[in-house]
Amino acid sequence: MAILLGIDWAELFGFSVPISEMIIRGTAIYWFLFIVFRFVIPRDVGAIGIADILILVIIADASQNAMSGDYKTITDGMVLIAVMVGWNLAFDRFAFYFPAFRRFATPASLCLVKDGRMLKRNMRREFITDDELWGHLRMDGVESLDQVRAAYLESDGGFSVIKKAGSEHHNPHSPSRSESM
Template identity: 50%
Template sequence: MSEVAELFAREFPVWHMVVRGTLVYWFLLLVFRFVLRRDIGSMGVADLLFVVLVADASSNAMQGEYKSLDDGFVLLATLVAWNFALDWLSFHFEPVARFLEPRPEVLIRNGRLNRRALRREMITTDELRGKLREQGVADFSEVRVARLESDGTLSVFKKEKSEQASDHHQPPETSKPPAQ
């Protein structure tokens, strides 16, 4: 019976586990929000490996080599509480939502690439072409607007057939920004 009691005996004070969990949670939240790029709705092998390694490293950082289930429950409860609190706050307060979720980024407008946005998001034109093909779009000229959403998916709004036909009869626009 003492072995079962040892399983639930706390090795660290509750506040210790809450502080560890809080610090690691906020560190990872900031890293994922501001440092890592959003990919176009996919996760590659390197991305998956990174997530696994982050999980293992953060687990070791939070655990402090404890062996008690109680300590693990306190740590998990801390992480769940932060996750719930941030979801609740983003739902009720727009500034929190804007801080936690990146705004959608326009990658194509009226058939023209937004190269600055592509560079900022580190998306190649080949990657973008591949994602457009998955949505039945063969050429950039067919796209009215393509946006990289905050969750990494690509939203594509095609031009109407009449818009595509009129584009072929007009001279190409220059890439200068509109006059203000």
């Protein structure tokens, strides 16, 4: 392409790295990060803390060079972004249509309270302290564990509480949901 307005259009929109290499790099990093976030980093209880933001920034910076292969053009960046978005959409579709893939891609809900009793083993598994659990129970209007039939850490990090029949103090602004089992 010709240089127009002092801009080398070929340098901006050409390819500096082969497309196949970008697809392979993007795919490899996407799968690696998925495995890390799905199986290594525990779910947080519905909140993003400073440490979470920091780890995301560091991972993004560290993975950029591994994905890019030192790309230099806008088109290279667009292809790499398209690969990452494509994998994300594929995961969503696979999880919707294939239950076996959904079980792999999305952690199951984890029961933290059953019939008014804290399940300490499950709490330890996700590093949830008594104080964190009580904070979420209070947001749902729970004053005593006797009011709780079950409380779950959901796959998205949210919290849901199923109260026993006849329990009082429902908080309509709570993000939790009450359901019968």
